[in-house]
Amino acid sequence: MCADTPEKTAPDYRDTVFLPETDFPMRAGLPQREPDWLARWERIGVYDRLREKEGRAPFTLHDGPPYANGHLHIGHALNKVLKDMVVRSQQMMGKDARYVPGWDCHGLPIEWKIEEQYRAKGLNKDEVETVAFRQECRKFAEGWIDIQREEFKRLGVTGNWADPYLTMAYHAEAVIAEEFMKFVMNGSLYQGSKPVMWSPVEKTALAEAEVEYHDHTSHTIWVRFPVVAPENLAPEGEDVMARMGDPNVLSVLIWTTTPWTIPQNRAVAFNPEIAYGLYEVGAVAENASAKTGEKLIVADKLAESIFTAAKVESHTRLRDVSAEELRALTLSHPFRGVDGANGEWDYDVPMLPGDHVTDDAGTGFVHTAPSHGDDDYQLFLRFQGPNYPDLQMTYNVEPDGTYRISLPLFGGQAIIQPDGKEGPANVSVIKQLAYAGALFAKGKVKHSYPHSWRSKAPLIYRNTPQWFVAIDKSLDDGMGTYGDTIRKRALNSINQLVEWTPATGRNRLHSMIEARPDWVLSRQRAWGVPLTCFVKKGAQPTDADFLLRNPEVNARIKAAFEAEGADVWYVQGFKEKALSGIVDPSEYEQVFDILDVWFDSGSTHAFVLRDRPDGTEDGLADLYLEGTDQHRGWFHSSMLQSCGTKGRAPYRGVLTHGFTLDEKGMKMSKSLGNTVAPQEVIGEYGADILRLWVAQSDYTVDLRIGKEILKGTADSYRRLRNTMRFLLGNLAGFAEEERVAPADMPELERWVLHRLAELDHVVRKGYAKYDFQGVFQTLFTFCTVDLSAVYFDIRKDALYCDAPTALRRRAARTVLDILFHRLTTWLAPILVFTMEEVWLCRFPGEASSVHLIDMPETPADWLDEPLARKWDALRRVRRVVTAALEIQRTAKVIGASLEAAPVVHVEDAEVLAALKSVDFADICITSDIQLTADPAPEESFRLPEVPGVGVVFEKADGEKCQRCWKILPDVGSHAHAGTCHRCNDVLG
Template sequence: MCADTPDTAVDTALPDYRDTVFLPDTTFAMRAGLPAREPEWLARWERLGVYDRLRETGKGRAPFVLHDGPPYANGHLHIGHALNKVLKDMVVRSQQMMGFDARYVPGWDCHGLPIEWKIEEQYRAKGLDKDAVDIVTFRQECRRFAEGWIDIQRDEFKRLGITGKWDRPYLTMDYHAEAVIADEFMKFVMNGSLYQGSKPVMWSPVEKTALAEAEVEYHDHTSHTIWVRFPVVGVEQDSLKDAVLKGWDDHPKTDGNSMDLKGASVVIWTTTPWTIPQNRAVAHGHGQGIDYAMYLIETLIEGSTARIGERVIVAKKLAETVKTAGKIASWVEVRDVSGDALNSMTLAHPYRGIAEGNGEWDYDVPMLPGDHVTDEAGTGFVHTAPSHGDDDYQLGLKFGLAMTYNVEADGSYRTDLPVFGGQAILTAEGKEGPANVSNIKALHAQGALLAKGKLKHSYPHSWRSKAPLIFRNTPQWFVAIDKPLDDGMTTYGGSIRARALTSINQLVQWTPQTGRNRLHSMIEARPDWVLSRQRAWGVPLTCFVKKGAKPTAPDFLLRNADVNARIKAAFEADGADVWYVQGFKERVLEGIVDPLDYEQVFDVLDVWFDSGSTHAFVLRDREDGASDGIADLYLEGTDQHRGWFHSSMLQACGTKGRAPYRGVLTHGFTLDEKGMKMSKSLGNTVAPQQVIDEYGADILRLWVAQSDYTVDLRIGKEILKGVADSYRRLRNTMRYMLGALHGFDQAERLPMEQMPELDAWVLHRMAELDAEVRSGYARYDFQGVFREVFTFATTDLSAFYFDVIKDTLYCDGPDAVTRRAARTVLDLLYHRLTRWLAPILVFTMEEVWLERFPGEDSSVHLTDFPETPASWRNDALGAKWAQVRQVRRVVTAALEVQRTAKVIGSSLEAAPQVYVDSAALQAALNKVDMAQVAITSALALSTGSAPAGAFTLPDVPGVGVAFAAASGQKCQRCWQILPDVGSHKHPGVCKRCDTVLG
């Protein structure tokens, strides 16, 4: 049957029939030229107003709302941004084409430290002091900085082919947004969950502000490690009568004093020597199953700071570790130390008496049971500084330990602290200050240092300044997540935590399911939410506190609906800057309460509260939001389980009573080809624009579609080459289809009931695939959708169906049922493939669409997936043609042997004999033109075993092929070798071609 271009084997003595063959005809280029052409389609979509037109045509449809997690407006896009936005775009486009009114309003996070930090850097470069500048002026500079980057990022997102309401995005710094954020905050004021507390929080000495867990990242850090003696100075003997004294025998090395715990030392281990001045207790884990013992030191290794004859108490499991660290050659275990014995002890602070005439550390240090103590590392005892760690703080609350206020906002000790006053823990540059070393030296001078060392471990850093953090006790504003709320919304629980856990378990669909587990464990274990930041660029905590009242007093916070309404109205009119204008307090309090009785709070809200509130001013307040204020989908990276997913959940559970989303989709991070994290210093980053400039945005989008986004994704030159190769194969399929459909019109369409079996099989495959595509898009399984469509296009179509029907398309007459059937099927394939792939390859499928349907108002993105009749599905036909294709495999493999041996040059030179040992299979094959399917000039079928020497394939049992050459002459039009060639009106052609020529 005819090949692509029948021009090399034409007998010059006969007429040239090339012009009578219906060859493919298309202007669709083989080379895409995407980098140059994609901007043309972007401009076209802009002129068409595609997104707004979809909103008009979508009226009355069920809405589908993907709520955009706002990126931060402070730099060019990275590959993670591209991954995220392309996934969102594929969701929105596919949902729209499946019949929903799919809305997507892009947004930006505009407040916060990164922008403020940039403006401060500009000030420092000019030698200016930020604190000397009017705060409103400073905030307006931050606003202008954000506006500039929004415009840049908007163009970069649009270049990726992302559809959305780009001319009216949401910004957290819009006046209405700031008003709503303040209003949402004031709901926490009114429902009783907001309180001011003094407790340790993650603190950045570089940025001089508290940070939330979502603003923290962990990097390797080398810390000092120290083993410190806390002397036992007191024992409550009554509590030891039964638990300690009974059964104790003197040890010969203890000089008869073994029953006296006084004089022994409890040894603690810590990686933060700077916290020792803040110690208020030592915690033990006897109740956690940790066994303790007293050890008498006998001999030492040179350089040890231990003392022969001293007694130390440590966990048994960690004894050898302590012994090695302390350079102790030998010691002897004197006896066990029970939990009652530990609880009976009173310790001295290691700095007791360090400053003559100053009693800073002359207090007793209690021994306390702690649930958080383990024997995985250290000594089994935990030095407890309630002001500098959450476990320590909780233990302090339980036992009434005093808080300390020794560390200032810049990470240095208060100036009047004895010995260490003014020393920095961390410098303004984020480097280690002298505090750690000073403490180590002081402990050594006190005789308290048993050992020291260094430890490389994972340590919290600010994700903005990249500097290490400390836990620091400061007055901050918190939302209590376990307190029953006074808001009447108890359907899913009374407290924020209860509502969040119910939402996670009952109201939200998770993709993948592991996202549920991660957020659930975080919410289940998290402490109260720290809302306050000590910065300038953000929405202020719009509240007032009563002068002189304690934070625990009922009237400490002003709770007044009229005041709140005035604040919101002022923000709507002039933005949050008005909070800082002189006289604002008097303006909103006048006539309601006496302004002189109240102080205005000037902390700003955590930016995660801003983004967590977006459901209110986007989903609730916009006409293109969601009628119930709940999104169908939030889609972000895995880091947002502690970020936007988390803060949105907490915020909405406090103000709406439930999660603001019905579905959450999570994607992984982007890595280089070797699986390493991308880093500018390593030179392994891949910028979106770099890929677009070389390949085009569709290749980047196809990389996303081909990847399993539920895990970390790799990208690099070799991977992109593979993606580009898949694209070229798919493009060639679409190009062939366009060429074969040249001139097709509706009059040519063949009714479904007249379809030959081969073409009906393709309809069956389309029906199967339609179900898979719709199901895959509904599950956000873009990898699965593309894999199925790509396999169908390249294997079922290009490698089989297109190959088989070439002769029909090229050589059958225009009115022939066979040609009409093939072209009808090609048209149906075109409409499905083009639209099924449109959410992924937005530019290429638009090009394919316009090749057939040009016009100023034409766009594939204004169409839906076509309905595919259920009647096309024919599983029995599908099973039969699976067998047919297996037989074809044996035939083509047998012919390839003959081709390799140069017996034949083309499969049309063959007329093989095919043997099948199954009568049922032969009966099925008898109704199939196997010569057409195998692309031979003739083919004979026989039932029974193949003769010796016949070609077989091991994985297709029961089928054998005996080669035979085709007999007759070569048709000069279709190239088949047939006996009747030369016996018709037109010289040198077969009967079929003679009929077509007329």
């Protein structure tokens, strides 16, 4: 290998060797330099120029819209970088890969921010004119869109940033309304009164995707429901009571963690499969609410825990209680006959069988308030009717989470206060139960409880009129290929039409769709697309003419939205404008609820994929890509919406990624101080390091990030950068006339071509499957092991010291050129800035960019399996030689491997022949080498993993060539002083 500087007393041949020449710096300086490349791409219009390439199959990744509210966090960066890697890799593999970024602009988070601003100024939102309030929300969203757009672009994300889609754009609002009206027309939309997840703080229903669960400490109570007097029971009930004993001391015991729901109780549920018993209370502790001699029916499995909680010191099990006996009993509401109740709770409480009742906790009986729980509501639907006249829905809780003013004893009291804290309702109910003699025991329990993802306040189930889409209603809409209901279409789409990455995503969405109830579309807010429908005055929701279904009215609404946006719905006189000349406006009421924001984003396929010039012919996306939480969010709502309006899923593929955690695997939290802001990473390392972190991670699970991880990522980057610098330095001045055909190359070069042919298959397959970690690890290993540690190491001598016309040097430079074109394009989807820098070092020019280039096709005939097997054997033997020399170098016997001329003993005749067929001394970077089949002496160096090979160290004979540093016998015998034969010939 040549020297950078000759010995002081020797001739100076430094200017005669071909050392690397490049302007590509070792230090990247990415934070400072990346913005210049971004500006350059925008200036030369890279994204638009790619769209001009004709004859390419389209590939469309449809962007799940981030919310236009706040700076980007590390999860945003992960998501957008993954999307960018997909788009860029598909483009460079020959597709027309389109990416239209978008934003979710409507909904509660923005409205909440504006309300916070109002409260800070002492203003009341309800006193502001609706259109004016909506315009403030629009302005707020616009401001954040501009900020987020620049933050996304700084990550190196390509796309149509000049023309993104916005759910608040007029056309988008018109299409969202149009998509909603398709549900009006197909009969799947209905108004129902049922319990939904409700935020008293925000005064609106919430979608499942807007709910998060946190630990919460709740009151827990055990309550007596007295059995009614025998004379008020049916005959079978009288018989049961006769067997039970004194009816005045007999109760069914329930347990609940929501005392505030007791005033809404209408039934008690039991499970016929559970074993129940009649128990009599014996001795009780001081201050216990339990009473000696009282009789209770509870589940046998839970009896001990119940009596312990109630401070009952002794009790007796009297007998079994059968399901038939329970069904025959009738109970009284605990507040029946209470002073001041004005007869509010003077009704019978039936005992009803229900599969949802368990004996895992509680008492084995479930207090049933149909207006405040889904299981309770489903039981209500099964049994409501003349047989149970008192089984009614209640309307005791107002939108702000307070009891209606007219409710006796508790009117006006809050369950949840405006600040999200617990109101007095729970404690008031508990006190009243104690006063009424119904409280058996009380306590507190810490459990997982639903909270609003925006206000972080606890939620309640609340019965309220809402608008629903029936997902099991048979639709006669001519789109029944995959089923006649939305649920069937969704499940069939999941199973038949969509490719899932990772595959587990299929099961997750399938189970959610399979079990979900009807879709609640309405929200009681102001900022969003309204439910563009009219209802007939005086009609009931069950009446056929309750909803106005008129195509001409729908067309007027859409046209108005296209021209003026959804705000026009709230302008005085719009109802008359929409209905006049078609129906009598005075006969209809306008609905002012807004659509669930998930319906907005679920409809994006219609106004982006279907309607835009850069959309798709069939209105379908090749890929939706979001975090795993979107199985219950965007993937879910898009599926339901599209199955109702297109008859199938709007996507062919779905990719999901995990969440970002800190280095210890903990969830990131500002309070813990363990967040990693993408802006900070970019400021310290550059966006390419952040992108490389994404590529090195397994995105199918949760990803960890932190200072130490980023340091490791930066180290990987530096090693890869050095590989590219070596290529550039040794390609300086490379011209086409130097190029050598593969058939004429030495074996080492043909082995590299073989590896490239293998890699081409791996890289393309990996990118096609979105396996960025696999692609990068494969290429990184190739660069650091096959290239830097083997090929570059071996060929430095030829590149630096061979004559420019020498076949070996020309072949090596040809291979470096081939490597350059493949590595830059293979890595460009990941390291967008660095590969651009590498490319421009060789191909400068205003219009030049690696991102305008496809991955070059790799000839299949470069594959040479016999050659690969041979070189695998050569590399194994080389590993023994280099390990043997490293021992001598460590012992300072030699300073460099060129001082050695080892003897290599090889038992395998075929391997020995292979070694002799090449210049093995060059491959081992020694000045000479001896190959022999003689048995290896005892003192020879061996590696256990390479049997049959022994190396005996010997020093090289001769003098050191002052140009290439090889120690050879002929040095000093040529015209040029201190040179070997090869170097003398090069010098001429």
